[in-house]
Amino acid sequence: MADIKKLETAKLMKKVMADHFYEIDAAFKSGEPKVAWCTSVGPAELLRAMGFVVYFPENHAAILGASRAANDCIPAANAIGYSPEICSYLTSDVGAYLKGFTPLAKIYDGIETIPKPDVLVYNTNQCRDVKDWFEWYAREWNVPCFGIESFVNVGDVTKYHVDSIAGQMRKLAAEITAATGNKMDEDLLKETVRLSRRCSDLWKDVLEMAANKPSPLTFFDGTIHMGPAVCLRGTQVAVDYYETLLKELRGWVDEGVAAVAGERHRIYWEGMPIWGKLRENAKLFLELKTCLVASTYCNSWIFSALDPDDPWNSMARAYTELFIVRDDDYKEDYYRRMLDIFGFDGIIFHDAKTCPNNSNCRYGLPQRFSKETGIPFITIDGDLNDLRCYSEEQAITKIEAFIEQLDG
Amino acid sequence: MNYFVGIDIGSTTAKAVVVDHEGAILAQTVRRSGYDFAVVARDVFSAVLQQAKIQRVSVMGIVSTGYGRRNVDFTDQQRTEIFCHARGVHHYFPEPVTVVDIGGQDNKVIHLGPGGERLGFTMNRKCAAGTGAFIEEIAYRLDLPLNDLNRMAEEAESEVTIGSFCTVFSCTEILGMARRGIPVADIIKGVFRSVVKRVAEMDSLDGKVVMTGGVVDHNPVVAQMLGEALGRSVETPPHPQAIGALGAALIARDMQEEIKSK
Ligand code: SF4
Numbered sequence: 029m030a031d032i033k034k035l036e037t038a039k040l041m042k043k044v045m046a047d048h049f050y051e052i053d054a055a056f057k058s059g060e061p062k063v064a065w066c067t068s069v070g071p072a073e074l075l076r077a078m079g080f081v082v083y084f085p086e087n088h089a090a091i092l093g094a095s096r097a098a099n100d101c102i103p104a105a106n107a108i109g110y111s112p113e114i115c116s117y118l119t120s121d122v123g124a125y126l127k128g129f130t131p132l133a134k135i136y137d138g139i140e141t142i143p144k145p146d147v148l149v150y151n152t153n154q155c156r157d158v159k160d161w162f163e164w165y166a167r168e169w170n171v172p173c174f175g176i177e178s179f180v181n182v183g184d185v186t187k188y189h190v191d192s193i194a195g196q197m198r199k200l201a202a203e204i205t206a207a208t209g210n211k212m213d214e215d216l217l218k219e220t221v222r223l224s225r226r227c228s229d230l231w232k233d234v235l236e237m238a239a240n241k242p243s244p245l246t247f248f249d250g251t252i253h254m255g256p257a258v259c260l261r262g263t264q265v266a267v268d269y270y271e272t273l274l275k276e277l278r279g280w281v282d283e284g285v286a287a288v289a290g291e292r293h294r295i296y297w298e299g300m301p302i303w304g305k306l307r308e309n310a311k312l313f314l315e316l317k318t319c320l321v322a323s324t325y326c327n328s329w330i331f332s333a334l335d336p337d338d339p340w341n342s343m344a345r346a347y348t349e350l351f352i353v354r355d356d357d358y359k360e361d362y363y364r365r366m367l368d369i370f371g372f373d374g375i376i377f378h379d380a381k382t383c384p385n386n387s388n389c390r391y392g393l394p395q396r397f398s399k400e401t402g403i404p405f406i407t408i409d410g411d412l413n414d415l416r417c418y419s420e421e422q423a424i425t426k427i428e429a430f431i432e433q434l435d436g
Numbered sequence: 437m438n439y440f441v442g443i444d445i446g447s448t449t450a451k452a453v454v455v456d457h458e459g460a461i462l463a464q465t466v467r468r469s470g471y472d473f474a475v476v477a478r479d480v481f482s483a484v485l486q487q488a489k490i491q492r493v494s495v496m497g498i499v500s501t502g503y504g505r506r507n508v509d510f511t512d513q514q515r516t517e518i519f520c521h522a523r524g525v526h527h528y529f530p531e532p533v534t535v536v537d538i539g540g541q542d543n544k545v546i547h548l549g550p551g552g553e554r555l556g557f558t559m560n561r562k563c564a565a566g567t568g569a570f571i572e573e574i575a576y577r578l579d580l581p582l583n584d585l586n587r588m589a590e591e592a593e594s595e596v597t598i599g600s601f602c603t604v605f606s607c608t609e610i611l612g613m614a615r616r617g618i619p620v621a622d623i624i625k626g627v628f629r630s631v632v633k634r635v636a637e638m639d640s641l642d643g644k645v646v647m648t649g650g651v652v653d654h655n656p657v658v659a660q661m662l663g664e665a666l667g668r669s670v671e672t673p674p675h676p677q678a679i680g681a682l683g684a685a686l687i688a689r690d691m692q693e694e695i696k697s698k
Contacts, residue, residue, distance in 0.1 A: 429516035
């Protein structure tokens with residue numbers, strides 16, 4: 029059987045992520061620069077421009093999921109009143125803390141714990157759970173916690189939305205300064221937004237390489253290579269990383285290298301990854317000669333509105349324009365655009381038990397989209413981190429039956 | 437003569453069907469799956485060959501399906517139960533239909549187009565509510581033989597409403613009813629009604645509806661009750677429990693035809 033093809037740049041990724049964690053660990057241990065925690069689509073640019081090193085606990089939670097440590101940790105959070113029905117990133121991460129465990133200590137020599145922050149900063153654009161999550165740590169460590177309260181179910185993003193969020197961002201910066209002493213450097217903000225936009229454009233180009241037939245990358249590759257776009261956007265390191273990755277992918281396309289040998293079907297993945305089953309699922313699709321060419325999830329770190337000449341308003345717009353913030357009409361239209369770009373034969377919706385925000389199959393959207401475009405779909409019941417919510421056997425049968433259906 | 441065998445290793449029962457080159461059924465067999473799927477697969481295979489009075493050498497193709505399809509170590513090909521049920525139903529109903537299969541541990545709804553092509557399907561969620569396992573659990577709790585359930589439901593003068601989704605909660609609810617002296621027949625009819633409700637909420641059941649699976653094979657009253665819920669009659673093929681195995685056998689035959697035509 030064919031093996032999963034590895035991009036050479038993956039090796040560079042290991043180094044980039046190691047440097048990231050060591051940088052934060054050093055800052056945490058020495059107290060300089062100060063450490064801010066940030067949600068994955070939170071105001072990272074703002075925090076960098078205020079001189080913080082930025083840590084993303086969702087990334088940590090995803091590592092807990094991918095390493096399958098999550099299921100040992102979740103019950104500890106359940107036991108203190110955080111329900112098994114809520115975000116399993118939250119329960120994995122808090123549970124790991126309660127157990128005094130972090131996979132970072134296993135992976136990176138010299139790192140013992142997660143970095144205690146000087147400030148916790150969230151944006152509820154993705155969900156309310158991030159606020160609950162950060163507030164838990166704020167109480168635990170007596171650390172200040174601030175955030176942006178975003179809109180939900182947004183249709184068109186209007187000046188009203190942008191003004192409100194930009195206003196909240198300015199207020200947030202003032203609150204952070206008052207709490208930590210770190211000040212906003214407007215020039216650095218412009219530069220950070222410029223780098224973040226560049227990272228975003230490159231990440232988009234990387235993902236759109238999958239529009240080629242055959243595709244040189246899969247959703248599974250995307251979930252691995254998105255690390256710098258999440259954790260290092262706004263830095264030169266992330267820009268350099270995606271330039272290297274893009275170059276390698278272009279080479280693959282020129283040579284006609286397929287991520288999935290003998291690609292027969294192209295599928296859009298809608299929803300969170302099932303982190304603890306990435307490898308198994310990557311292999312399953314490889315065997316089925318089916319490439320998961322694109323996903324809303326990996327696209328979530330594309331922020332095309334960012335503009336260094338208008339940093340505040342453009343950050344407000346970029347973090348409100350996100351798919352997760354939008355209404356179903358927008359989402360349906362978005363799938364249509366993805367269909368035009370990537371040309372897929374079917375969609376798999378992942379109904380993640382503990383993340384309704386990334387489970388877009390609960391209000392008839394798959395049926396509406398399928399009826400309109402003729403693109404068939406299936407829904408897989410699972411979860412991002414809590415494997416107790418995932419019936420592997422049933423998921424495999426559904427996926428295989430879906431591919432048989434596409435085979436005709 | 438060339439023969440083809442389909443083997444369906446379900447979570448509860450294992451089925452095997454033999455067809456000839458024209459797709460006519462020669463024999464079929466059903467037994468409990470047990471825990472060793474590889475063993476039961478060999479058992480049903482040899483039993484069905486014996487029944488059909490044919491030799492192993494004249495079997496030109498074997499397709500396995502069902503939960504234990506990968507455990508059939510002598511199979512030529514594996515196909516999912518979705519595909520096999522669709523193929524089996526299409527054999528009897530060549531028009532567009534919606535297939536409703538109630539299995540031992542999962543339910544499926546499959547939409548078939550005019551040529552038997554699969555247009556879409558749904559499988560139930562992780563929970564076994566509304567499946568054969570749910571009915572078995574309730575029969576066990578009430579200490580009733582499975583074979584009596586259909587008759588009891590048919591004879592029931594009234595029926596209870598079971599409110600819970602969950603098998604465990606449903607059992608508690610039912611035991612409470614029995615304690616209060618509600619006739620067991622009414623409870624059983626209520627249990628079947630709950631199965632029908634679970635199925636009807638899985639997907640839209642358009643057009644002609646055909647039911648398959650062990651539950652409807654042993655309890656035809658379920659098809660009748662689904663018909664009442666939909667306001668039109670629901671059909672069943674002969675031997676609804678063996679439809680997946682029949683479909684598998686027919687797929688084995690189709691594959692042979694395809695090779696020949698190339
Ligand atoms: S979006 Fe979903 S997975 Fe992400 S933090 Fe919120 S609830 Fe958790």
